[in-house]
Amino acid sequence: MSWLKTPEGRLAVIAVAVFVLMAALNPDRFLSPQNLTSMAFQFPEFAILALAVAVAMLTGGIDLSVVGTANLAAVIAATIMATFAGDGAGIGIVVAASAVALVVGLVAGLFNGVLVATFGLPPILATLGTGLIYTGFALVITGGPAVLGLPPAAAWIGNSTxxxxxxPLIVFALLAAGIGWLMMRTAFGLKTRMFGANPLAARYAAMDTGRVLLKVYALCGTLSAIAGLIVMSRANSAKADYGSSYLLLAVLIAVLGGVNPYGGYGRIIGVVLAVLSMQFLSSGLNLMGVTNFAREMIWGALLIAVMLINTLASRRTS
Amino acid sequence: MKSINWTRNEVLVFGVILAFCALAAASDPNFLSIPTLTDLMRNSIVLGIFAVGAMVVLVSGGIDVSFTAVAAFAMYATTVLLRDVAPDMGWPVAFVVATAIGATLGAFNGIFIALFGLPTLIVTLGTLSLFRGALLTFIGTAQISNLPSGMRDFSRWMMLRGTDADGNFYSLHWAFAFLVVIVILTWFILNRTMLGRAIYAIGGAPESARRIGINVKRTQMFIYVYVGALAGLAGIMHASLARISNPQDLVGLELSVIAAVVLGGARLTGGVGTLTGTLLGVALIVLVRNSLIVVGVPSVWQSVVIGALILLGTGLPAYQALRAQRRAA
Known part of the structure; x- marks a missing residue:
């Protein structure tokens, strides 16, 4: 049973246990098709943000600007759609606006990368600052209220099957598989993890660390923009402060998923298992009538508990 | 005479504050007045106490994002306790209770950080939602506007009040004296005691600190209890000054406070940070939050400006360090 000793093995057990527990506590409703479908629609948006945070964490950094980037990209896309969409379904404008959103995410991520790689800012502070700036830009563009009046075609990515x-679940599955492959099977992924494990050694090994960091943060920004588009599509609107609780949740999921916040270790399968556990827990508690506040409390406790278990377990093995 | 180092954050922030005031005075002659100054001072009290605590944590090489939740918890729990158990108690009782609650919650952070060695960001992110969730689940969600009499008395306790030459009313609350006392106390701890040296030492190099015989765990425990106590005090003061105790208040302010401290030159990597810089950083953030409109920038730009200031304040020293390192290599 050696797989039980890995963080991912423990997580698989936790995910199954939470699922069984919640199914047992809500015998009729938890396993109903409605609940299963609604869960599948709910989690991809923050799960993709968690992927972005996890990728940044692999380098020993963090990206606190994911929600800001997501909202900025969504607000720009929504503004374009609301301005140029005529009376038709507007597929063309939706595709164009979505492409713009992805570019916005890419540029926002590149800017983070430049701050971290070229100017040597600590990632926490760089992305804290840019997070405020991106949220601020979204606020400046909208002036505060949500952007409404999206063409019908905009609802597709978030609501169709x-x-x-x-x-959204398909998008998340493809992204998770793609990033899992990128991080575990390519030279870029190896470099990312090497840099996270020991930046100095990576530089002495003649690795172009600046380029790796730039690519990592650009990837984070692009992922955030995708999450932003899904949120926009599901809400049928975009706003500067949508999903502000997702930042904590995304960090929580990445850490819960066994990604080492100091860098160097982390597996995408762990992040996926952590996302599923959180969603089962969330939906189950929701069905039992537990308030959002109690859920927030449980998330916090869970984050510390998992961190504690992982730290104590790694101490025992070393 | 010592020459001024222009690249220090303190000098930089002071320059930005002067420029901001000059611009504001140019567009609004009434800006440079006693009411503006007392407003600035009043708005700096709670933020300032938070910032002093956050700075001590940064100096020790950690980061605390839970202090706003600690403050909200201590504030609201104390208000409820006083209202239901001892409605006639004076404000000192409320302050002592809130500080004690804050210290207890701080100790909770300290246990995980000092004893188990978990990363400070992760622990305090966790306790941020843990404390906030527990407060809103178990103690209450409704704001209390009918404060216990002790807290109401405190809210009326003015150090000075009057009207200036233009007939504008101004006042300064005694709460400002608390900030002054806390700054002096923290200065004394950091600069005149072995404990303070230990805090700088573990921030600079934890392993070296351990080898010269510093009890790292005990020092860290002290830091998080102290920060919790300060947060509790700031919380109860916030409710007393605002004359309302809202459990959903304060949380969300933590990044602005850390921004102020970082602007003032404290390094996230630990070992570096001054109280002068921290207070200047607070003054700048308060100016931006309250008076951006006076210099002709619409207030929707507020978070863009604060974000840009953070990048500038951390970017310049980081870039210099990087260049020095590359020259040396």
Whole structure:
């Protein structure tokens, strides 16, 4: 049973245990098709943000600007759509606006990368600052209220199903698989993890660390923009302060997923398992009538508990 | 005479504050007045106490994002306790209770950080939602505007009040004296005691600190209890000054406070930070939050400006360090 000794093994057990527990506590409703579908629509948006945070954490950094980036990208896309969409479904404008959103995310991420790699800012502070700036820009563009009046085609990515599977879930699955491959099977992924494990050694090994960091943060920004588009599509609007609780949740999921916040270790499968555990817990508690506040409390306790278990477990093995 | 080091954060922030005031005075002649100054001082009290605590943590090489939740918890729990148990108690009782609650919650952070060695950001992110969730789940969600009499008495306790030559009313609350006392006390601890040296030492190099015989765990425990106590005090003061105790208040302010401290030159990597810089940083953030409109920038730009200031304040020293390192290499 050696797989039980890895953080991912423990997580798999936790995910199954939470699922069984919640199914047992809500015998009729938890396993109902409605609940399962609604769960599948709910988690991809913050799960993608968690992927972004996890990738930044692999380098020993962090990206606190993911929610700001997501909202900025969504606000820009929504403004374009609301301005140029005519009376039709507006597929063309939705595609164009979404492409713009991805570019916004890429540029926002690159800017983070430049601050961290070229100017040597600590990632926490760089992304804290840019997070405020991106949120601020979204606020300046909208002036405060939500951007409404999106064309019908904008609802597709967040609300449709393909072969009965919710589209956001498919997007998340593809991204998780793609990033898992990128981080575990490519030279770029190896460099990212090496840099996270020991930046100095990575530099002495003639690695172009600046380029790696730039790419990592650009990836984070692009992922955030995708999450932003899904949020926009599901809410049928965009606002500067949507999903502000997602930042903590994304960090929580990444750490819960066994990603070492000091860098060097982390597996995408862990992040996926952590996301599922959180969603099962969230939905189950919701069905039992537990308030958002109690849920927030449980998340906080869970974050510390998992960190404690991982630290104590790694101390025992070393 | 010592020459001024222009690249120090303190000098930089002081320059920005002067420039801001000059611009504000140019567009509004009434800006440079006693009411503006007392407003600035009043708005700096709670933020300032938070910032002093956050600075001590940064100096020790950690980061605390939970202090606003600690403050909200201590503030609201104390208000409820006083209202239901001892409505006639004076404000000193409320302050002592809130400080004690804050210290207890701080100790909770300290246990995980000092004893188990968990990363400070993760622990305090966790306790931020843990404390806030517990407060709103178990103690209450409704704001209390009918404060216990002790807290009401405190809110009326003015150090000075009057009207200036233009007939504008101004007043300064005694709460400002608390900030002054806390700054002096913290200065004394950091600069005149072995404990203070230990805090700088573990921030500079934890392993070296350990080898010269510093009890790192006990020092860290002290830091988080102290920060919790300060947060509790700031919380109860916030409710007393605002004359309302709202459990959903304060949380969300933590990044602005850390921004102020970092602007003032404290390094996230630990070992570096001064109280002068911290207070200047607080003054700048308060100016931006309250008076951006006076210099002709609409207030929706507020978070962009604060974000840009953070990047500038951390970017310049970081870039210099990087260049020095590359020259040496």
């Amino acid at each position: 393909i072969l009965g599977i919710p589209t």
